[in-house]
Amino acid sequence: MTTQDATMTNDTAHDHGDHGDLSVFGFWVYLMTDCIVFGCLFTSFAVLRHQFAGGPTAQSVFELNGVAIETALLLISSLTYGFAMLQARKKNKGAVMGWLVITALLGAGFLYYEIEEFCHLVSVGAAPNVSAFWSAFFTLVSTHGLHVTLGIIWMIVLMIQMSSKGLTSRMITRLTCLSLFWHFLDVVWICVFSFVYLLSMV
């Protein structure tokens, strides 16, 4: 009976093609470890948040308008990725492509504003080597920015694969993993704009 059960579960797993459930859960566990990485970076920022070493202070150089635009772009891109996933479940390949293109463009817009902000900060003397505050700031915020960059590259790769292979079940598993990654980055950004930008302006 037990061996029969074992073969049955095995069969079901093979029916789903590539252990889709398990891949998504494995990716989720990776995201939770990434969560701890960001937790450590936020902690070091929190410890060093008053250490300006005579250099420019956060309050004097941060511009909240740019941060608000970045926040809006990332939040809207989370919604558009959600719409892409809904269309993927309906096997509507054209619509998935459309929503993914919009999501990638919004992500690229976010990166554009972030890089512009970094250039502005360095030009007014707030470079990563000036003080502990700016070292912690650039490490934390650019780690998030690198994740967004990788997310956009991943999205482009999936769009290319999807155009040649179509919306297979394996493809939907990959899209699901990227959706978790993309929404997770938006959750991290909530902490960035609340505790890094807004709290420094108080």
Place this chain on the structure above:
Amino acid sequence: MDNHNTVAPTGGGHGTVTSYIVGFILSVVLTVAAFYIVMNHSLSPEATGGALGILAVIQIFVQVVFFLHVSAAPEKRWDLITLLSAAFVVIVICFGTLFVMSNASYHMMSR
């Protein structure tokens, strides 16, 4: 067999258009509130800090439920358990470090 197939085939949860839009609107409201209280200096510095923390925690909760689809449903149980254990580790690291470092700077009179 039948029972097995009714469980979400691709994992990752299933939202609907409505659930995504509700999550989005709640996030917009919470974000605008956070920017508003800082830009208008409507509260004392201590109260602003507290309000920012509360708004951020609520928005994280909203996005984890509406976008990441974490729930207490049986097929989602391990997603929730790993999330809670990661959150526990982050809280220990964060508040433990802040506690130790504030004591260190107090006793060494570096502040």
